[in-house]
Amino acid sequence: MGDRPSQYGRSVTTPVRIALDAMGGDAGPATMVEGAALAVRADPNLTITLFGDAAGIERERARFPILADRSSIVHAPHVISGEDKPSQAIRRAKDSSMGLSIAAVKTGEAGASVSAGNTGALMAMSKLALRTMPGIDRPALAALLPTLGDNDLVLLDLGANTECDARNLVQFAVMGAAYARTVMGLQRPRVRLLNIGTEELKGTDELRDAAQALRDATDLPIQFDGFIEGDRLGRGEADVIVTDGFSGNIALKSIEGTARFVADLLRRAFASSIRSKIGFLISRPATELLRHHLDPNNHNGAVFLGLNGIVVKSHGGASPQGVANAIGVAVKLVEADITRLVTEDLASIRSPIITGGGK
């Protein structure tokens, strides 16, 4: 995502402020603060507010002089852990780094919040603070994945909603398509549901009911093409692929794990003989390009769609460059004014699927 800025209309160059949960992620403030430094270095319009343990953040920040003018620190005494349930997390909205960084989006102090913390907690806190858009019951986590086609793929939900009913899936399709129309500029995105076969009878009741609803909703500004299987995700055959958060998370992580697996194999293969090593050195520009393409850090940063504000989830294990890429995603979404665009897009839909309203 980070390396495809041309897909976003960067018409606005006004300053952008991002609220960063500096305590989330497996490695804590060291990685998050270094990511912030990389992000502001790459974007002169960016400033960052760092939320979390002020003393710890200050120590890390001292390593990066560029952050002295381009960041501020807001102390938050509490950290949401990976073990916290969403119900526990929302009680710490007012004193946790995650909660305060989301609150900064609500008040308008920041254009977007970025966190590498617990997905379930981030979802629950974001929903409580920012509320869902009209007609949307639940937000969904969406990311752009590279494909062999002309456009990236919008894949959602990536783990915000472990179990989904047909109504949720249909709303994810509509939100994903709104994202593709507004951010990617596609007029009538091609939408599919992820399933274990393409025949109409395959999968769960929820999937079959969602497919029927999408087939019937001919008034939606989408082209619904039925089901798609996991091995076709990257073929460029769809602009938006919809699934429940459990399967979406499994699919995304299987893709990431395989990419890393292949990169390791590639390294071993090229190290296997002198001849291979020479070939590797000669073809280095090509293999570097591939390595860059396969590194999940370069595609880091998923957005919660359906909220009245921008919250971006960074991978818990992301590198500083991965964190910087997630911040870059947040900046682009702020500049694209995605919340207003998706809200307007959804409001223009007269289908009862959306106008039926939230629960």
Add this chain to the structure above:
Amino acid sequence: MGDRPSQYGRSVTTPVRIALDAMGGDAGPATMVEGAALAVRADPNLTITLFGDAAGIERERARFPILADRSSIVHAPHVISGEDKPSQAIRRAKDSSMGLSIAAVKTGEAGASVSAGNTGALMAMSKLALRTMPGIDRPALAALLPTLGDNDLVLLDLGANTECDARNLVQFAVMGAAYARTVMGLQRPRVRLLNIGTEELKGTDELRDAAQALRDATDLPIQFDGFIEGDRLGRGEADVIVTDGFSGNIALKSIEGTARFVADLLRRAFASSIRSKIGFLISRPATELLRHHLDPNNHNGAVFLGLNGIVVKSHGGASPQGVANAIGVAVKLVEADITRLVTEDLASIRSPIITGGGK
């Protein structure tokens, strides 16, 4: 799988007969019959019975002289289609190529059946004809995947059971471990459940309940290590990974799709400049090895565990070499006497998880 025969104790070299559903698969008898020819060419102990439209099969078989002595044809007037529901399929047990190839396993005419047809139909027909082993409610589809560790990984279920309860998942764990003990020779396989996080509270009720049951079952000959995420599948951190058939299918196909995606990127990267092309030619042995490793056809062939007989599922889109590999998997399982070994292994387990008996 096809290229790791050393994991199987090939002590028996008596003739093996495989029943091949020659009508299953996306490409029909042409691919299946060519796969049969490749398989018998590679294994002098192998003969194959081809089930399906006799005239069509005869036409294809004429292209491969080796099959004249090494195969026979059994006419089956009906073909199970991808659209057939399991309930429809089982009514055609007696006149379909799929049904008759499974029946040949039941009667002992063949050591195993191989089909590239509709997974749901194959599962239903196999279960009806062969019945499940004592203590097992539902069979599960298992395959070996390559890892960066010393052993392959047993991944199940890959699509036989779209929705599973905790009891099913626990039985899959026990069956997968029996497979790892008997075929791979591991005494105490390391077992994990696929989930969207590793914390105990993550995932569905079914997963949490299954994890609790496996933690409590200290009498099982397994080492249960909790949950694992999709990006760790190929790291060699587990010998057996258990999931429901929906997620397992999504994971497997995402892996296959990504491998293919990367192979395509690799081709493009190396074709991008003269310099890269030269590097590619020099390092060809390395890239060929990688290409071989990434081709899903080389890992084709998943087995239904928990049945009183061997049924192997070949990928619907497999190449002739892929079909031959699936037949090779079936042969190895016959030679390993897997049905007897897994039955004995399960019978030796005194845990109430198994002795509680089938539904």
